[in-house]
Amino acid sequence: MTSSVLILIAFSVIVTILVLFVAVRPEFTRARGGKIVAFIALCMLPVLAVWAGVNEHLERSTSTRFCLSCHVMANFGKSLYVDDKSFIPAEHFQNNFVPRDHACFTCHTDYTMFGDYKAKWRGVHHVLVQYFGKIPKPEDIRLYTPYNNRECLHCHAGARSYEEASSHHKTPDMLAQVASNKLSCISSGCHDTIHEVGTLNENTFWTPKTGGQ
Amino acid sequence: MMAASIEHRIRWSGILVAAGLIVQMLTLFWTHPLAFMAFLLVGCPLVAAGILLYLYSLVSHNTP
DSSP states (O other), X not given: OOXXXXXXXXXXXXXXXXXXXXHHOGGGGGSHHHHHHHHIIIIIHHHHHHHHHHHHHHHHTTSHHHHTTSGGGHHHHHGGGBSOTTOHHHHHHHTTSSOGGGHHHHHSSOOSTTHHHHHHHHHHHHHHHHHHSOOOOGGGOOOSSOOOHHHHXXXXXXOHHXXXXXXXXXXXXXXXXXXXXXXXXXXXXXXXXXXXXXXXXGSOBOOOSSSOO | OHHHHHHHHHHHHHXXXXXXXXXXXXXXXXXXXXXXXXXXXXXXXXXXXXXXXXXXXXXXXXXX
8 A cells, every 4th residue: 555545545534533523513513613614624625535536546547456357357467478579468568668567558548638538438337347247258358449559659659669660661651651540550460469368378478587467 | 493404414414425535445445446436436426415415505504
């Protein structure tokens, strides 16, 4: 538990005590000072506590641990440890190209103004399916929309290794086509080995010596 | 009579806000989608209902 969470819990405890005091002794609000205390305790401080709670929960929901806490996601987590460089998520995860504790969210958010909130909304839908719907097999899980190159280019655009790679110059306008999303990074026969959860057990797996999750 | 009515609403408002904050605190001990949903669907509405009830008790109070 991080110190920010401890501070938030301590703050919530103090606010709760203050709120309960007003609730137990509402006659306290007859005096002018009591009215001010009641307004702060019942209106201002709870809003502050909830705002801090929302931020904390939103931050947590971007963690790899959070995403993999549903059983159906287990194989997707396992695919991050495949000992094969052609597996794009595994290559990124094992080499720290994405932060390991936010690995899923780094690639599966839209890098647009409301991308984070769209991702959260999809997450809420996933939770509802997990508990109230028909859970698909891991290998049957598909993205809602084709993967947008924008999510790759958020990091790779401008990188020398990306712009100068000979494989990215097979045609003169290849980079332009990728940038305009006309040529998909992951489904044009180039970087098309992704999680592959259906055939995962045919692979060997990397075991991190230190710092792995 | 009026004061008693307002105090009754303030008491309920306090109970609702406190319940919501307790739910929030409990969810902070667990990193799981269900904790997030409990916070969003139980904790937040309780706090919001408490605040709205408190604000209603203020505006519904007619001073002579």
